[in-house]
Amino acid sequence: xRKTTQFRRLIDAPDxxxxxxxxxxxxxxxxxxxxxxxxxMGGFAATGSLLGEPDSSQLSLTELADHYARxxxxxxxxxxxDGDTGFGNVTNVRRTVRLxxxxxxxxxxxxxxxxPKRCGHTPGKAVVPVEEMVGKVxxxxxxxxxxxxxxxxxxxxxxxxxxxxxxxxxxxxxxxxADLLFVEAPPDVEAMRRILREAPGPHLAxxxxxxxxxxxxxxxxxxxxxxTVVWPVSSVLAVVKALRGLYGQLRNEDTTRNAHDRMxxxxxxxTLVGLPGLRAREQSYLDxxxxxxxxxxxxxxxxxx
Amino acid sequence: MSxxxxxxxxxxxxxxxxxxxxxxxxxxxxxxxxxxxAECLYMTGFGVAGSLLGQPDLGLVTVTEMADRVxxxxxxxxxxxxxxxxxxxxxxxxxxxxxxxxxEQAGAACVxxxxxxxPKRCGHMESKVTVxxxxxxxxLxxxxxxxxxxxxxxxxxTDTRATxxxxxxxxxGDAFLxxxxxxxxxxxxxxxxxxxxxxxxFRGVPLLAxxxxxxxxxxLDVATLGEMGFxxxxxxxxxxxxxxYHMRRAYARLLQEGRLPEDEPHLTFADYNALIGLPQALxxxxxxxxxxxxxxxxxxxxxxx
Numbered sequence: 195x196r197k198t199t200q201f202r203r204l205i206d207a208p209d210x211x212x213x214x215x216x217x218x219x220x221x222x223x224x225x226x227x228x229x230x231x232x233x234x235m236g237g238f239a240a241t242g243s244l245l246g247e248p249d250s251s252q253l254s255l256t257e258l259a260d261h262y263a264r265x266x267x268x269x270x271x272x273x274x275x276d277g278d279t280g281f282g283n284v285t286n287v288r289r290t291v292r293l294x295x296x297x298x299x300x301x302x303x304x305x306x307x308x309x310p311k312r313c314g315h316t317p318g319k320a321v322v323p324v325e326e327m328v329g330k331v332x333x334x335x336x337x338x339x340x341x342x343x344x345x346x347x348x349x350x351x352x353x354x355x356x357x358x359x360x361x362x363x364x365x366x367x368x369x370x371x372a373d374l375l376f377v378e379a380p381p382d383v384e385a386m387r388r389i390l391r392e393a394p395g396p397h398l399a400x401x402x403x404x405x406x407x408x409x410x411x412x413x414x415x416x417x418x419x420x421x422t423v424v425w426p427v428s429s430v431l432a433v434v435k436a437l438r439g440l441y442g443q444l445r446n447e448d449t450t451r452n453a454h455d456r457m458x459x460x461x462x463x464x465t466l467v468g469l470p471g472l473r474a475r476e477q478s479y480l481d482x483x484x485x486x487x488x489x490x491x492x493x494x495x496x497x498x499x
Numbered sequence: 500m501s502x503x504x505x506x507x508x509x510x511x512x513x514x515x516x517x518x519x520x521x522x523x524x525x526x527x528x529x530x531x532x533x534x535x536x537a538e539c540l541y542m543t544g545f546g547v548a549g550s551l552l553g554q555p556d557l558g559l560v561t562v563t564e565m566a567d568r569v570x571x572x573x574x575x576x577x578x579x580x581x582x583x584x585x586x587x588x589x590x591x592x593x594x595x596x597x598x599x600x601x602x603e604q605a606g607a608a609c610v611x612x613x614x615x616x617x618p619k620r621c622g623h624m625e626s627k628v629t630v631x632x633x634x635x636x637x638x639l640x641x642x643x644x645x646x647x648x649x650x651x652x653x654x655x656x657t658d659t660r661a662t663x664x665x666x667x668x669x670x671x672g673d674a675f676l677x678x679x680x681x682x683x684x685x686x687x688x689x690x691x692x693x694x695x696x697x698x699x700x701f702r703g704v705p706l707l708a709x710x711x712x713x714x715x716x717x718x719l720d721v722a723t724l725g726e727m728g729f730x731x732x733x734x735x736x737x738x739x740x741x742x743x744y745h746m747r748r749a750y751a752r753l754l755q756e757g758r759l760p761e762d763e764p765h766l767t768f769a770d771y772n773a774l775i776g777l778p779q780a781l782x783x784x785x786x787x788x789x790x791x792x793x794x795x796x797x798x799x800x801x802x803x804x
Contacts, residue, residue, distance in 0.1 A: 250593050254561035282558055282618040289559055309617060310590040 198342035201272035201300025204231055205344060205374060205396055210416035215426035217243035218261075219268035221433070223466055226269040232300060234274040235265060236426035238313055243430065251310035255281045255290055263297035272300025274344075274424070277334075279311050279322075280304040284333035291337035291345070301344030303376060303398075304334055306351065306363065314350055314378040315405035321354045324363055328370045335371035346398060347372035352379055353406075357388065364393035374398055374421065379406040386418050396421035403431060504573070505650035508580035508608040511539060512682075512705050517725030520582055522735035524550040524568070529575040530774050531738060540576050542569060542607075543735035544584035545621050550739075558618020562589040566601035573606030580608035582654070582731070585642070587615045587630075592641035599645035599653075611654035611684055611707075612642050614671065622658055622686040623714035629662040632671060636678055643679045654707065655680035658687070661715070665693055669700050682707060682731065687715040691727075698728030707731040712740060 204211045213232050216222040217239035225233045238249035240261055245252055253261075258278075266273050275294050280287035287304065294302045305311065306327035308320040321327075331347045338345065347367035351360040357380075364375045376398040380386045386407075390397055399420040401409055415423050436456065443453050458466070511518050520539040523529040524546025532540055545556040547568050552559060569583045583602055588595030595612065602610045613619065614635035616628040629635075639655050646653065655675035660668040668685050676683060684707040685697045694717070698706060708729040710718055721732045745764075753759050772778070 251590055252593060252597055254563040254589075256561045257563045281561070285557055286559060286618055310594055 196340065196342060197266070197272040197298060197300045198340050198344065201232060201274065202342045202344055202373075204272070205301075205421055210412050210420055211422040212412045213274055213422060213424045215239055215424060215429050216265065217429050217433070219264050220467070221429045222265045222269045222273070223468075225429075226271050227466060230271065232272045232274060233269065234276075234424045234426060235262070236276045236424075237278055237311075238427050239430045240276070249311075249313040251278055253278075255286075255293060259293040259297045262294060262299055266298035273298070275299040275302040276426075277302045277304040279307055279309045280330050280334065282309070283326075284329050287330045287333045288337040291334050291343075292339075295338055295340060295343055299343075301346060301374070302334075303346035303348050303374070304330060305348035305376075305378070306330075311350075314348075314400070315402050315407075317353070319350050319353050321349070321351050324366060327363070328366050331367050331370040331372050344373045345371070346374035346376055348376040348378055350378045352377065352381075352385075357385055361389060361392045364389070364395075368393065368395045376400065381406060382408060383410075383418065386420075390419040399423040401425045402427055501648055501650040502606065502608070503578040504576065504580040504606070505608045505648065505652070507578060508539065508582075508652060509650060511580070512730060517721050517730055517732055519721050520731055520733045521738060522546055522733060523572060524739065526571055526575050527775075528738050528742070529572050530776070533576065533579060534774060537579065539608075539731070540572065540579060540581045541733040541735060542572055542581055542583040543733075543739075544586055545735055546739050547584075556621040556624070558586070558620065562594065562598050562601065565589075566598070566605050569602050569607050570605035581606070582609040582611065582733070583607040585610040585612045587613050587617055587619045588638040588642065590617055591634075592637050595638040595641040596645035599642045600647075603646055603648060603651045607651070609652035609654055609682065610642065611656050611682075612639060613656035613658055613684075613686070614638075615658050622656075622661075622709065623711050623716075627658050627661050629657075629659050632674060635671065636674060639675055639678050639680060652681040653679070654682035654684050656684035656686055656707075660685060660689070660693070661687055665696065669697070672697075672701060676701075676704060681705065684709065689715055691717050691719075694724075694727055694729075702728055705730045707733060710734050710737075712737060 211232060212230060213234040214225045214230050216225050216233050216235050222233055237253065240258060241247050241249050241252055244257065244261060262273060262275050277290050277294060281290050290304070291302065306321045308322055312319060327347070331345070334345050349360050349363040349367065351363050360377050364377050368375060374396050375393060377389045377393070378400060380389060386399070397420050399415045399422070400407065401423055403409065412423050440450070440453055440456050444450050464470070518538050520541040521532045521537050522541045522543040523532050524543055528546070529540060544560065544565065547565060548554050548556045548560050551564060551568065569581065573581050585598055585602060589598050599610060614629050616630050620627060642653050657668050657671040657675070659671055665688070672683050672685055682705040683701055686709060688694050688697060694708070706729045708724045708731070709716065710732060712718060724732050749759060749763060749765070752763060759765070766774070
């Protein structure tokens with residue numbers, strides 16, 4: 195089954211789809227190993243991982259698409275991609291969708307922030323006029339060649355224009371063809387319920403640690419009515435903490451020999467990245483090649499003798 | 500951190516009289532221009548969009564794709580300086596800073612940055628949109644701040660002659676110079692009178708003239724432009740327009756007649772190898788002690804038994 199079809203079915207299924215955030219191929223493998231049915235990577239995590247920079251539209255479309263392609267190759271589960279603001283106007287949006295689709299993502303989203311954007315849970319956001327975003331959503335939907343590619347529209351309008359405007363935008367984006375909706379940073383559960391009531395359709399909940407929305411469980415969000423939930427910044431926050439601990443200990447003790455409890459074993463690591471399977475596959479090719487060559491040469495030897 | 504190419508560009512600017520910088524967009528065009536004796540090369544975004552993507556100059560090429568092109572062109576150009584099209588910085592000040600770092604690392608001798616809104620379009624097209632002066636200055640200041648080599652020159656371009664009028668373009672030229680731009684590029688003046696006004700207003704400042712065949716600006720030769728007061732004369736698309744004229748015909752005749760007709764003028768294989776530097780490349784490899792081929796003897800064609 196195509197990843198896009200898989201992803202669409204997961205969104206449509208009655209259970210809420212839980213998607214942990216990753217930031218590279220390695221973290222993607224860990225998330226898939228933990229049993230999640232789909233994963234996501236947002237611009238916040240990608241920009242941190244690739245550039246060590248804040249979430250500010252710094253990554254180009256092509257480097258983002260390359261990064262997603264590698265992650266999609268590393269795992270079997272669908273990957274949900276962050277298309278930022280679409281990287282320009284409707285013409286750029288078309289390129290964005292095409293490149294991300296080709297990278298192998300199960301779905302992607304674009305948002306109505308002005309370019310260059312900033313993280314949705316930080317102050318100082320601005321949104322584009324609603325017509326502009328409606329045009330971009332239509333362009334995104336038209337650009338896909340795989341009809342199962344899920345296109346989500348995100349609005350950051352709550353912080354800029356208030357909840358009424360955000361709900362109005364969500365409805366317009368749905369009408370423009372968005373499969374999934376994301377109203378960013380609702381301040382409380384009451385706002386969440388209102389959004390889901392007044393903007394019919396499947397919605398995504400964004401769980402950001404230390405962010406502007408209450409941190410609820412997948413189960414609680416399912417009860418409210420969300421179709422899917424993401425935790426997009428968890429992996430980079432966790433990794434930074436873990437690495438600080440490690441590097442700090444290394445600085446203090448001048449060795450990592452007492453830090454093994456912070457780590458997986460070498461064997462656990464190589465298993466995670468698929469070394470046993472890779473070696474087995476290599477060996478099977480060598481064996482098959484040997485057999486094939488042996489079979490062809492054997493009759494000749496018999497006739498010579 | 501300075502490079503021979505950057506020092507050469509300074510020397511060209513200090514030398515009395517104008518100089519030409521033919522437009523190039525890939526390794527092949529660069530090789531042709533260098534072979535013809537160009538003292539300076541110009542990387543045209545218009546050409547790159549066509550060469551890399553087969554697309555119009557509408558802001559589709561990403562900053563990392565542009566920087567990769569700069570890197571490839573600068574490597575071919577060696578000590579010949581490359582002036583590179585930085586569009587509008589590809590976003591806000593942070594994006595402009597990133598672009599500057601990428602272009603400087605990639606080996607450009609100079610970058611130009613313009614006051615069009617993102618996504619930009621070719622300066623000789625209709626319906627350009629320019630940003631307010633404060634935003635343009637913010638990006639220019641970002642570029643100046645981000646460079647680490649003072650010999651990496653910054654050229655400021657304004658497209659406001661088209662979107663406002665010549666007075667606004669001159670006003671912006673003053674502001675850009677005050678901010679610290681090394682070279683000025685007033686895009687698309689419509690008449691020789693306008694060109695004389697520009698040259699007079701900025702006498703003593705290095706000025707660029709942009710010669711586009713059938714563009715908005717009168718098409719003059721380097722000597723005439725030099726007399727007017729211009730220093731750097733770019734011909735962004737001349738090579739590409741001539742090359743494509745012949746290439747289209749070659750493909751059409753090839754498909755029509757089932758082979759390239761003998762009377763179609765073309766380089767010989769030997770001409771091409773000389774242009775592309777094959778003898779020097781092979782010589783370099785031999786000088787290191789091995790042929791320019793696979794390293795292991797097992798993979799070489801075995802001698803006849």
